[in-house]
Amino acid sequence: MKRNFDEDKPIYIQVREQIEDQIINQQLKANDQAPSTNQLVNYYKINHATVSKGINQLVEEEILFKKRGIGMFVAEGAREKLLEKRRKSFMEDYIVTLVQEANKLEITTEDILTYIKKVKGSGK
Structure with missing residues (x-):
């Protein structure tokens, strides 16, 4: 786990995301x-x-569960x-925006796929 936090995001969310x-x-x-x-x-x-807030969200979403007196455990599934x-989230945050921008720039689906394959193949 990394110890440095991003100033642009609440710390409890970052703790939660690191466990995720x-x-x-x-x-x-x-x-x-x-x-x-x-x-x-x-x-x-x-x-x-701060830590409890992130952990409790994971419990509420049934990602973690509590065993009283023992600790937190990762749930099945x-x-x-x-x-x-x-x-x-990836779809909403990246793909939708990518397609909207590609449409503005008149970039075809085939071109997008070519760009993605190029970037993915370069190991970036």
């Missing part, structure tokens, strides 16, 4: 214990309420839920 990334990247798998709130507070040197959520 660990689940997506399979560093944390279903039924694995997630870092505790106290571990995250100590690691990041941030307020307990959490990775799939996160992938679906991120794909939808």
Whole structure:
């Protein structure tokens, strides 16, 4: 996990996204214990309420679940839920804007696909 935060985004969202990334990247798998709130507070040197807010959102979305007195664990199907959520967000945040701009510039679908293949093939 990275310790530096982006000033343009609330810290609790960044903590949440880093846990999500660990689940997506399979560093944390279903039924694995997630870092505790106290571990995250100590690691990041941030307020307990900030960490709790991000963790509680993951619990509300059933990405994590609590075992009373033991800790937080990754829920079954959490990775799939996160992938679906991120794909939808990717579509809304990038693809829609890309297509709108391409239409303005009269760039064809074939040209877009050629550009994507070129960029993807270059390893960027």
